[in-house]
Amino acid sequence: MAATTLSRPTRATPLGAAGSDRRMRYFNAFCGSVMLVFAALWLIPLLWALDTSLRPEGDVTVHPTSWWTSHWTIGAYRSILNSSDMATWYMNSFIISALSAALTVVVCSMAGFALARTGFRGSKAVSGLLLAGLLIPGQVLILPMFAEFSFAHLLNTYWAIVLPSIPTPVAVFVFMSFFNGLPVELVEAARIDGASWFRVYARIFMPLCKPAISAVAIFTFVWSWNSLLWPLLVMTSTKLMTIPVGLATVQSAFGIQYARVMASSVLGALPLLVVFLLFQRRIVEGVANTGIK
Amino acid sequence: MAVTTVPVATAPAPVRRGTTRREDDRAGWGLMTPFLVLYVLLLIGPLVYGVIMSFSNASLVQSGLSGFAGFSNYSEALRSSDFWSSMWHTVLFTLITTPALVVLALVFAMLAERLRHGRWFWRLVFFAPYVVPSAAVALIFGWLYAAQGGLFGTWLSDIGIDSPNWLGSSSWAMASIALMTIWWTIGFNFVLYLAGLTDIPRELYEAAAVDGASPWVQMRQITIPLLKRTTLLITMLQILASLKVFDQMYLLTSGGPNFSTRPVIEYIYDMGFTDYRSGYAAAASMLYFIGLIVVSAVWFVINRRQAKEA
Numbered sequence: 195m196a197a198t199t200l201s202r203p204t205r206a207t208p209l210g211a212a213g214s215d216r217r218m219r220y221f222n223a224f225c226g227s228v229m230l231v232f233a234a235l236w237l238i239p240l241l242w243a244l245d246t247s248l249r250p251e252g253d254v255t256v257h258p259t260s261w262w263t264s265h266w267t268i269g270a271y272r273s274i275l276n277s278s279d280m281a282t283w284y285m286n287s288f289i290i291s292a293l294s295a296a297l298t299v300v301v302c303s304m305a306g307f308a309l310a311r312t313g314f315r316g317s318k319a320v321s322g323l324l325l326a327g328l329l330i331p332g333q334v335l336i337l338p339m340f341a342e343f344s345f346a347h348l349l350n351t352y353w354a355i356v357l358p359s360i361p362t363p364v365a366v367f368v369f370m371s372f373f374n375g376l377p378v379e380l381v382e383a384a385r386i387d388g389a390s391w392f393r394v395y396a397r398i399f400m401p402l403c404k405p406a407i408s409a410v411a412i413f414t415f416v417w418s419w420n421s422l423l424w425p426l427l428v429m430t431s432t433k434l435m436t437i438p439v440g441l442a443t444v445q446s447a448f449g450i451q452y453a454r455v456m457a458s459s460v461l462g463a464l465p466l467l468v469v470f471l472l473f474q475r476r477i478v479e480g481v482a483n484t485g486i487k
Numbered sequence: 488m489a490v491t492t493v494p495v496a497t498a499p500a501p502v503r504r505g506t507t508r509r510e511d512d513r514a515g516w517g518l519m520t521p522f523l524v525l526y527v528l529l530l531i532g533p534l535v536y537g538v539i540m541s542f543s544n545a546s547l548v549q550s551g552l553s554g555f556a557g558f559s560n561y562s563e564a565l566r567s568s569d570f571w572s573s574m575w576h577t578v579l580f581t582l583i584t585t586p587a588l589v590v591l592a593l594v595f596a597m598l599a600e601r602l603r604h605g606r607w608f609w610r611l612v613f614f615a616p617y618v619v620p621s622a623a624v625a626l627i628f629g630w631l632y633a634a635q636g637g638l639f640g641t642w643l644s645d646i647g648i649d650s651p652n653w654l655g656s657s658s659w660a661m662a663s664i665a666l667m668t669i670w671w672t673i674g675f676n677f678v679l680y681l682a683g684l685t686d687i688p689r690e691l692y693e694a695a696a697v698d699g700a701s702p703w704v705q706m707r708q709i710t711i712p713l714l715k716r717t718t719l720l721i722t723m724l725q726i727l728a729s730l731k732v733f734d735q736m737y738l739l740t741s742g743g744p745n746f747s748t749r750p751v752i753e754y755i756y757d758m759g760f761t762d763y764r765s766g767y768a769a770a771a772s773m774l775y776f777i778g779l780i781v782v783s784a785v786w787f788v789i790n791r792r793q794a795k796e797a
Contacts, residue, residue: 217701217702218696218702221601221701221702221703222601222602222702225598225601225602226602228598229595229598229599229602229609232595233608233609233612233613236612236613236616236670237612238638239616239624239627239628239631239670240615240616240619240627242627242630242631242638243626243627243630246630254636255636258633258635258636258637258641259636259637259638259641300521301521301522301525302522304518304519304521304522305518305519305521305522305523307518308514308515308516308517308518308519309515309519312511312512312514312515312518313511313515314511314512314513314514314515314516314519315512315515316516317515320519320523323526323531324526327526327530327531329779329780329783330530330534330776331731331776331779333731333733333752333772334534334537334772334773334775334776334779335530335533335534335537335772336755336756336759336772337537337540337755337759337765337768337769337772338532338533338534338536338537338540338769339529339533340547340759340760341536341540341545341547341765342528342529342532342533342536357525357529358529360522360525360529361522361525361526361529361530366522390514391510391511391514391515391517391518392514392517392518395518416618419620420618420620420621422620422621422622422733422734422737422738423733423734423737423752423756427756427760437620437622438620438621438622438623439622440622441620441622441623441626442622442625442737442738444622444626445626445629450635452630452633452636455626455629455630456626456627456630458623458626459622459623459624459626459627460623462619462620462622462623462626463619463620463623466618466619466620467615467618467619469618470614470615470618471611474607474610474611477614477618478610478614478678481675481678481679481682482678482679482681482682483682
């Protein structure tokens with residue numbers, strides 16, 4: 195979209211013979227058809243889930259692979275929202291992801307600012323420590339972390355999921371590189387006016403780094419919303435489950451009532467699909483930037 | 488999302504006017520403190536504790552470490568065929584998914600790049616699955632793979648091919664999980680490739696077209712060589728991501744049938760949380776961690792060499 199296509203000059207027609215021009219057109223048409231086939235393949239699972247979820251349960255059992263029914267219904271959705279804990283799971287997921295995103299932005303931007311701007315003694319050592327942290331995947335820490343949270347009596351609380359998601363070195367580095375790109379004069383002017391370092395951070399730098407804030411917030415939210423292994427371990431009470439943990443129990447609850455199973459998966463997928471549609475450009479640019487730099 | 492943005496700490500020389508060195512230090516450490524406290528408590532601390540645990544007989548059913556076990560957990564894990572087969576499943580999954588996810592993403596990105604219109608559409612179609620929670624993806628594919636009334640099986644029988652037992656046979660389960668993973672995660676690599684493609688100057692293609700190079704030749708001689716660094720990055724990110732596989736296998740097959748798709752993370756999970764042998768599971772975690780570090784180190788070396796060449 196805008197950012198990627200605007201800068202692109204229109205493809206100049208090759209000066210060569212009309213033959214090569216035609217060849218080019220055929221080739222592009224070929225590319226287009228191949229892409230359409232793959233796009234269709236990629237859309238089928240989601241459309242099929244939606245389709246199944248909107249058919250009556252009996253219909254799905256009798257004609258499982260038919261795309262059409264004469265009795266479209268939202269009965270499966272109604273029965274899920276009425277009888278299962280889906281609404282509670284939504285709320286849990288939302289609170290946990292929002293808290294994680296907000297706290298990650300605050301804590302990591304402060305750290306990023308300290309490292310990028312204050313030049314405090316020991317900042318080199320601290321960034322080395324953070325770099326080393328990039329190599330430690332959370333998956334290898336599940337046992338000691340579980341012991342720690344069990345010792346602190348924090349299992350089956352929101353904090354068990356929120357706290358571990360906050361100290362993310364990648365987020366600090368995103369803020370750090372953003373702050374490094376802002377002009378030095380900003381700090382100098384404010385400091386001469388007697389503003390404290392915290393004021394410089396909160397009143398001058400934070401308002402200027404909205405792109406970094408939204409990238410970190412969106413990514414933390416999505417990542418936190420989707421994580422499975424750790425929430426599965428620490429949220430054992432049904433009332434506290436997040437969407438992914440709850441969905442993992444759905445298959446056994448509904449068995450072969452596939453309209454209901456598919457309706458739950460559509461409900462589970464929906465919030466983030468909406469987030470993605472709203473922030474498509476932000477998310478895609480965020481992936482490209484953090485991945486490539 | 489990992490391992491990538493690595494700016495070096497290039498703190499500008501602290502401003503002298505209106506500020507003192509001590510004040511800078513105090514402010515810096517003050518702003519750093521919340522992060523460092525959580526970082527030590529939730530990353531460094533658990534890592535150290537995990538190492539200690541791996542040398543103990545710790546168990547979830549009783550508190551504390553229950554005695555020093557020396558290297559016995561490690562030697563047991565290294566001799567356990569279950570540990571090695573779960574390691575192998577993780578590696579096999581990586582070997583299957585990485586080439587597919589890198590090559591297909593490259594092909595899709597190059598094709599999308601050639602088409603002038605609808606870039607947002609391709610991005611939407613291929614990236615949307617990436618934001619769907621693994622649990623929802625597994626429910627959908629469980630239905631597509633279902634032995635009775637599954638869409639995939641029915642399609643195959645419609646064209647006269649016997650449908651395999653997608654998830655029920657040890658020989659097919661891994662392939663089915665890999666297929667689902669490709670559908671689910673290809674968008675990430677696709678987007679990275681698209682970003683890499685925009686960095687290639689248009690003039691190169693125009694010049695090649697004037698010289699009469701066919702689109703196919705242009706792709707092979709310009710696009711792919713110039714994307715070498717992007718490909719290296721994507722391949723490494725993909726290897727590291729695939730080596731951390733857990734969700735898909737746990738959800739789709741619970742590691743079955745007959746443990747034929749149990750990844751090492753699920754082995755650790757089973758040992759630690761089902762068999763209550765935390766000490767042993769911590770040792771298995773450490774062995775797995777060492778493997779990941781070795782892979783990262785190899786990447787670091789290759790990357791260094793590439794950067795020098797460039």
